Amino acid sequence: MSECEHRSPSSWDPCADARLHIVTGKGGTGKTTAAAALATALASGGGRTLLVEVEGRQGVTALLERSPLPHEERPMLSAPGGGTVSVLAADPESALMEYLELFYGMRRAGQALTRLGAVDFATTVAPGVRDVLLTGKATEAVRRREGHRGRMSSTPPGSPFAYDAVVMDAPPTGRIGRFLDVNSEVAGLARVGPVHDHAERAAEVIRSERTRVHVVTLLEEMPAQETADGLDEIAGLGLHPGAVLINMVRPQLLGSADVEAAHAGTLDRASLVAGLAAAGLPEPGDLAAGLQGELHTHAVRTELEERIRGELASLGRPVLELPRLARCSGEQAVQRLAGALTEQGVRR
Amino acid sequence: MTPETLDVDGLLDDPARRVVVCCGSGGVGKTTTAAALGLRAAERGRRTVVITVDPARRLAQSMGLESLDNTPRRVPLPEGTPGELHAMMLDMKRTFDQVVEEHADPERARQILDNSFYETLSTSFSGTQEYMAMERLGQLRESDEWDLVVVDTPPSRSALDFLDAPERLGRFLNGRLMRFLTAPAGSGPLRLLGAGVGMVTSVIGKLVGTQFLNDLRSFTAAFETVFGGFQERAERTYRLLQDPGTAFLVVAAPEPDAMREAAFFVERLDSDRMPLAGLVLNRTHPLPEGPAARLGPEEAEQAAETLSCDGGHPVAEAALRLHAERARTRERELLLRDRLLTAHPGVRVTEVAALAGDVHDLTGLRWVGARLAGGGPATEGAADAE
Numbered sequence: 001m002s003e004c005e006h007r008s009p010s011s012w013d014p015c016a017d018a019r020l021h022i023v024t025g026k027g028g029t030g031k032t033t034a035a036a037a038l039a040t041a042l043a044s045g046g047g048r049t050l051l052v053e054v055e056g057r058q059g060v061t062a063l064l065e066r067s068p069l070p071h072e073e074r075p076m077l078s079a080p081g082g083g084t085v086s087v088l089a090a091d092p093e094s095a096l097m098e099y100l101e102l103f104y105g106m107r108r109a110g111q112a113l114t115r116l117g118a119v120d121f122a123t124t125v126a127p128g129v130r131d132v133l134l135t136g137k138a139t140e141a142v143r144r145r146e147g148h149r150g151r152m153s154s155t156p157p158g159s160p161f162a163y164d165a166v167v168m169d170a171p172p173t174g175r176i177g178r179f180l181d182v183n184s185e186v187a188g189l190a191r192v193g194p195v196h197d198h199a200e201r202a203a204e205v206i207r208s209e210r211t212r213v214h215v216v217t218l219l220e221e222m223p224a225q226e227t228a229d230g231l232d233e234i235a236g237l238g239l240h241p242g243a244v245l246i247n248m249v250r251p252q253l254l255g256s257a258d259v260e261a262a263h264a265g266t267l268d269r270a271s272l273v274a275g276l277a278a279a280g281l282p283e284p285g286d287l288a289a290g291l292q293g294e295l296h297t298h299a300v301r302t303e304l305e306e307r308i309r310g311e312l313a314s315l316g317r318p319v320l321e322l323p324r325l326a327r328c329s330g331e332q333a334v335q336r337l338a339g340a341l342t343e344q345g346v347r348r
Numbered sequence: 349m350t351p352e353t354l355d356v357d358g359l360l361d362d363p364a365r366r367v368v369v370c371c372g373s374g375g376v377g378k379t380t381t382a383a384a385l386g387l388r389a390a391e392r393g394r395r396t397v398v399i400t401v402d403p404a405r406r407l408a409q410s411m412g413l414e415s416l417d418n419t420p421r422r423v424p425l426p427e428g429t430p431g432e433l434h435a436m437m438l439d440m441k442r443t444f445d446q447v448v449e450e451h452a453d454p455e456r457a458r459q460i461l462d463n464s465f466y467e468t469l470s471t472s473f474s475g476t477q478e479y480m481a482m483e484r485l486g487q488l489r490e491s492d493e494w495d496l497v498v499v500d501t502p503p504s505r506s507a508l509d510f511l512d513a514p515e516r517l518g519r520f521l522n523g524r525l526m527r528f529l530t531a532p533a534g535s536g537p538l539r540l541l542g543a544g545v546g547m548v549t550s551v552i553g554k555l556v557g558t559q560f561l562n563d564l565r566s567f568t569a570a571f572e573t574v575f576g577g578f579q580e581r582a583e584r585t586y587r588l589l590q591d592p593g594t595a596f597l598v599v600a601a602p603e604p605d606a607m608r609e610a611a612f613f614v615e616r617l618d619s620d621r622m623p624l625a626g627l628v629l630n631r632t633h634p635l636p637e638g639p640a641a642r643l644g645p646e647e648a649e650q651a652a653e654t655l656s657c658d659g660g661h662p663v664a665e666a667a668l669r670l671h672a673e674r675a676r677t678r679e680r681e682l683l684l685r686d687r688l689l690t691a692h693p694g695v696r697v698t699e700v701a702a703l704a705g706d707v708h709d710l711t712g713l714r715w716v717g718a719r720l721a722g723g724g725p726a727t728e729g730a731a732d733a734e
Contacts, residue, residue, distance in 0.1 A: 026375055027373065028601065028603070028606065029375065059605070172374060221705060222404070222406075222706060250673070253673070254670070267663065275665065275667075276664055276668075278655060278660075279655050282639065283638075283639040286638045286640075289636075289638065290635075290636035290638050291636075291667040293636045294670055294671055294674055295666075295667055326673065326676045329604070
């Protein structure tokens with residue numbers, strides 16, 4: 001890729017220490033794909049990572065072209081060099097049940113609450129509670145140490161972490177501030193008690209230096225604008241912005257002089273016709289007219305993309321690019337994108 | 349596979365058509381589609397209002413308005429335009445307040461509006477935005493001030509939320525939990541629960557705090573009187589959506605996720621007996637007409653390879669590689685489209701080619717509208733050349 005010279009090899013470094021990577025971005029930018037690629041890149045070389053999705057869409061299994069998951073962690077992808085990516089489709093209802101059981105041993109109460117509609121209540125009507133339950137799942141996995149599950153009090157601080165890194169496929173930029181600002185959300189609901197404590201613990205992880213919020217974008221105006229706004233909002237909340245991931249980057253096929261010529265309409269039609277004839281293609285004249293239209297479109301688009309790329313670079317965050325993959329999908333695509341991230345210096 | 353074409357102008361011109369709902373997942377261009385349809389309808393003589401939920405000022409500005417709020421504002425259109433275009437942006441809290449004020453006596457309305465639980469409910473209940481969008485649609489439709497109401501639905505977590513939100517809110521407000529929290533202890537259905545009432549209340553109290561429970565109790569008591577009105581309205585709006593005067597357009601971009609959501613939507617509309625007009629396939633990459641349309645990706649790639657070996661034709665080589673890429677993109681788009689059409693035969697389709705940039709003004713919206721109606725230049729390059 002010709003943009004390589006823009007990047008310094010150390011650009012990812014501030015993010016390398018992070019244990020929680022939160023991936024947001026405008027709707028439709030491919031957050032799930034980018035998050036899966038990041039989790040795979042971070043697992044490569046014998047690492048263990050967890051990819052958590054919180055939107056209840058089973059986006060990861062759809063991406064990997066597999067059937068939906070139960071709401072528990074399971075290894076789903078292997079990374080180059082022996083790493084493993086586990087996936088969790090977090091669900092507020094099962095998180096609440098698990099939580100009640102864990103802290104109160106109250107499975108029966110949980111069932112009674114379900115029948116009453118209280119679970120519905122806690123997970124849909126009181127969105128603060130819902131968000132705390134979901135961020136709580138991710139932050140619990142960040143803190144978890146080997147051989148122990150859940151109860152923080154019984155975790156020996158010396159044993160290694162269960163996961164080297166946790167990647168969260170988070171809500172879109174429009175809702176990310178509210179989602180991550182668990183503390184103030186819950187402040188209005190629970191001022192004391194276990195939900196409050198739970199929120200405190202989650203917030204501590206989310207506010208930590210070792211949590212980074214990455215924003216996925218496209219080389220288009222609206223997603224780029226939301227990226228700038230999103231990074232501002234994240235910094236404003238006292239959280240730590242991470243990288244800008246530009247998704248679906250198209251290959252550069254034309255040199256900049258040709259792009260200009262194509263845009264200005266001064267590209268030499270005769271030489272294009274001659275080239276097509278030399279390649280043995282029929283109707284080179286009419287074909288050239290069609291291709292010239294495509295070149296023009298491409299040139300207009302390329303110039304716009306260059307402008308947006310410059311705007312994104314000026315945000316002062318590490319910029320990573322993920323190529324548009326026309327010929328592969330599913331797990332193969334995730335692996336290819338993870339490889340692209342590793343090449344750009346993504347590591348843990 | 350050649351899909352049946354969606355006749356957008358026929359849809360907009362039909363005097364019996366009073367509501368058009370644009371739905372689809374986030375980031376597919378719903379808002380722009382809704383605005384473009386509204387403009388086209390106005391230019392074809394209808395008095396139109398567009399309800400958007402997108403707070404981006406860009407759209408307001410593209411229509412020549414500084415900003416949008418909960419009241420429809422008239423969009424300045426060129427003189428001689430036969431119809432009118434008005435636009436508004438949903439303010440869900442304001443809309444919710446109005447409904448409460450309309451259904452409760454002033455004192456009770458005050459009690460509700462001042463309650464801190466109401467604050468949570470009206471600003472952040474998941475689904476309030478969807479519910480209020482439908483409420484606002486109902487209001488505008490009932491006012492009979494408009495020939496046509498075009499609605500842009502919220503970018504929900506699930507694209508289906510706006511159909512479910514009224515029911516979910518109703519189920520919650522009228523549900524066992526609320527009755528339980530407000531009923532005298534030991535009465536009604538609670539005896540059947542087996543679990544101690546006190547214990548359950550205490551768990552809820554522990555989880556969310558007792559202050560919140562108290563707010564919730566007083567809210568429920570005050571809200572009970574207006575609830576019937578709420579439910580009745582929600583049902584009326586639901587029936588309005590099923591009315592033959594309503595048309596749903598499912599908007600999608602030709603990407604797997606968006607197309608999957610679109611398919612869910614088509615199924616859901618069908619099972620809820622909501623009238624689907626068709627699919628808007630946005631941001632596609634059609635090939636230019638003529639021999640370029642017949643030059644497949646492999647063939648183009650091969651020709652580029654030939655030129656690459658000989659050298660000397662770098663621009664033709666790049667043009668062929670570019671075409672190969674575009675033709676491949678096109679193949680993938682058609683595959684995604686046909687997959688949906690195979691599963692849902694008979695869905696009518698209209699396609700809007702990708703624009704290089706965003707729509708910034710009425711000219712851009714007009715261009716999108718022309719493409720929606722199947723006319724105008726096929727590609728953005730041609731539009732730029734105009």
